[in-house]
Amino acid sequence: MADIHTEQLVVIGGDAAGLAAASQARKRRVADLEVIAFEKGEFASYSACGIPYLIAGDVAGPDRLIARQPAVFRDQQAIDLRLRSEVTAIDIAARTVSVRDWATGDSYVQPYDQLVIATGAVPARPPLPGADAAGVHGIQTLTDAMDLEGRLAQEKPKHAVIVGGGYIGLEMAEALIRRGLQVALVDARPQPMRTLDPDMGTLVADALRGIGVDLHLDARVTAFITSDGHIEALQTDNGTIPADLVVLGMGNRPNSALAAAAGIPVGPTGGIVTDRRMRTPVDGVWAAGDAVETFHLVSGRPVAIALGTHANKQGRVAGINLGGGYATFPGVLGTAVSKICGYEIARTGLTEAEAATAGFATESVIVESTTRAGYYPDASSMKTKLIAERRTGRLLGAQIIGREGAAKRIDGLAIALWNRMTVEDMTGLDLSYAPPFSPVWDPVLIAARKAAELIEGRS
Amino acid sequence: MADIHTEQLVVIGGDAAGLAAASQARKRRVADLEVIAFEKGEFASYSACGIPYLIAGDVAGPDRLIARQPAVFRDQQAIDLRLRSEVTAIDIAARTVSVRDWATGDSYVQPYDQLVIATGAVPARPPLPGADAAGVHGIQTLTDAMDLEGRLAQEKPKHAVIVGGGYIGLEMAEALIRRGLQVALVDARPQPMRTLDPDMGTLVADALRGIGVDLHLDARVTAFITSDGHIEALQTDNGTIPADLVVLGMGNRPNSALAAAAGIPVGPTGGIVTDRRMRTPVDGVWAAGDAVETFHLVSGRPVAIALGTHANKQGRVAGINLGGGYATFPGVLGTAVSKICGYEIARTGLTEAEAATAGFATESVIVESTTRAGYYPDASSMKTKLIAERRTGRLLGAQIIGREGAAKRIDGLAIALWNRMTVEDMTGLDLSYAPPFSPVWDPVLIAARKAAELIEGRS
Secondary structure, eight states: OOOOOOEEEEEEOOSHHHHHHHHHHHHHOSSSEEEEEEOSSSOOSBOGGGHHHHHHTSSSOGGGGBSSOHHHHHHHHOEEEETTEEEEEEETTTTEEEEEETTTOOEEEEEOSEEEEOOOEEEOOOSSTTTTSBTEEEOSSHHHHHHHHHHHHHHOOOEEEEEOOSHHHHHHHHHHHHTTOEEEEEOSSSSSOTTSOHHHHHHHHHHHHHTTOEEEOSOOEEEEEEETTEEEEEEEBTEEEEOSEEEEOOOEEEOOHHHHHTTOOBOTTSSBOOOTTSBOSSTTEEEOGGGBOEEBTTTOSEEOOOOHHHHHHHHHHHHHHHTTOOOOOOOBOOOEEEEETTEEEEEEEOOHHHHHHTTOOEEEEEEEEESSOTTSTTOOEEEEEEEEETTTOBEEEEEEEESTTSTTHHHHHHHHHHTTOBHHHHTTOOOOOOTTTOOSSOHHHHHHHHHHHHHHHHO | OOOOOOEEEEEEOOSHHHHHHHHHHHHHOSSSEEEEEEOSSSOOSBOGGGHHHHHHTSSSOGGGGBSSOHHHHHHHHOEEEETTEEEEEEETTTTEEEEEETTTOOEEEEEOSEEEEOOOEEEOOOSSTTTTSBTEEEOSSHHHHHHHHHHHHHHOOOEEEEEOOSHHHHHHHHHHHHTTOEEEEEOSSSSSOTTSOHHHHHHHHHHHHHTTOEEEOSOOEEEEEEETTEEEEEEEBTEEEEOSEEEEOOOEEEOOHHHHHTTOOBOTTSSBOOOTTSBOSSTTEEEOGGGBOEEBTTTOSEEOOOOHHHHHHHHHHHHHHHTTOOOOOOOBOOOEEEEETTEEEEEEEOOHHHHHHTTOOEEEEEEEEESSOTTSTTOOEEEEEEEEETTTOBEEEEEEEESTTSTTHHHHHHHHHHTTOBHHHHTTOOOOOOTTTOOSSOHHHHHHHHHHHHHHHHO
């Protein structure tokens, strides 16, 4: 009974989710677990969220974005992290994966007892000719970032077009403005930042214009115009924009093709289906990170949100369970924050449109207030929007736009949302106050008061 | 049935609580309410919390601290705000107050139908001769601040001693350092900031020493040494400190003497007793602000915490109820924040010592992390302490010390506390993440993880 059977844990994906799972499993099972992690790219364990700041020049070099070097995993954690090693197939019956080693060109089969699929997300790319021309860059991986950096350094492009007005697209627009390029941004919707309601998103559009971004909204890309294989312009259904550089920031979808091909269930969002412990329905197979779908705590629906913080948490949960412990991933609220053009922008929960889709009738308020006491230096204006359920007053979502010191308030709102607080409950919250940090009524409290008054008035 | 009987609302105290009550009552009862507010000082409706920043020079002048001028109350809200008018007695049987008008020296009796007692707090003053010598200043009121400012401008004192190491004392120490004075600080405890645990408070002591404050801890003031009626030195049981300026920041207690003399019940903290709607047990008499005692949501005990944010909320609640509406004040968590010597310091809930007094067995963690992603410019170190109940893991308290961008996280912790979350629950929270705002694991999540692991390990 006392003999130790060593199990093999195979992890597909060497980023946040995969390596968090590997590390947690290793921490709890030292003697009886062999851990191999395959990463198809040349880098592992880095912050993809840091790429816009690398391009902007805020971060000294790509190495700074790497949290842990491969040798650290190997030497300190006995995790056999293999770079440039792509898993091309999973055989759930045989419990093996097929691996292509891009360094040697060889392929081999690796058995597993436990498998963690952490294959991340696939960036959207328009299915148009020229979308892979020279000068058209994705920005998903550190390799992408270094390719873009190389292009900027060598070809010194002058006219950049960003396709996609999400967080990454906007952060890249600002980064390239700071690098001295002329920057246009194309988005198919009437405003950037579709994770905000239009009344808040329009403030972001103003901020972008304020730093000189040429916004092309309500515009769909119809063609990549190239010359000698190099991008020359972007054609949209609303005009043509000259471009010697195009950056694609069109969002992404779960990279679940490998799992799906192996017969591992994929849900309506395209993400791999797991239970709360991050187990797929297939014995011995776990999944975590951008490749999975999770549960939205307010809408009650499956969602796929590619974000490092979820990936880290889910990987940790998978690893704890793999290691014989117990942990669950509770779902998400869609909390997000970004700093763009000197503005802090944050959101959590549902927008008005998302709430309507989920079947909620809502009341909304936007309050304008200041980040600090009005008389304190650097007090600046901020807007807080709350969306509450009609009649019950339950908080359903929140959005913040403001200057330095505004946005981290979203965390308190996320915790209120998590606990299903009503805006009436929230009016009594004991939030911190001192002149350098907030007015005597924190903007969150002012917004809760206004929302509670609105709901009381309508009931 | 349709005749309007006009009631008289009398408010004692022209600051946050009193005027919030008056404003809310007026908002809901326009036609049938006469509102008179008596303020014994020369200023009303100002931010006492802003005084240290006024002295430091961050705020242009005392007028900037005044939220609303008396004329605004009179002309826009029909609130008869009478300055330099001190209520000297309440007769609950006759429903009258006695008022002394310090401008004329006259006294008169004012009847009321409804009375709001918002008499604030009394600053502690050592019962020693010389404590009222020239050069010894309180800093409770705007008048105090202007007196101190006058002293600084005219006498140009060089050696200041602050008595008391609470928030105000520390803020004043920094303000006077910035004004070019040599500053010593005397506190009877072994560390400043008794609202923090010693392991966190010691960091505050280091920060104070770092800007040149001469700390005299574990030292009790034994005598005010004066010459020709002017302060010359402060004698403590641990040495004598030369001083041509002394600032008293020794905390305060509810100013409930007037209420007590009238037979209105006062609780064990010395604060006036009210119900959740801010009614005292005496018919027609309400109370709000620093003069009342409230309920600590974690310890379950009565507490008196003098803070503008509670005063505003309680005044609002009293005013809504007076106006025929319904609102309750739910109690407090003891949330507080301050900026001292470039550090942000925050706390909520119970310290370890307070938790022990309340009967909780606890586990505590302190984690060191960064305010932003490690590679992002201006990422700086911060410490987060969580105190959780043994076995259940229920969060009981939290403390934060760090640089710019650290402390407002206390609000999220306060909301977690409010909702009786466990540290295990908190590990899953969907908090915002982007490199300019936090590491991928926000310090709050790291601390929750460590605390949950500790509690799991001990159970």
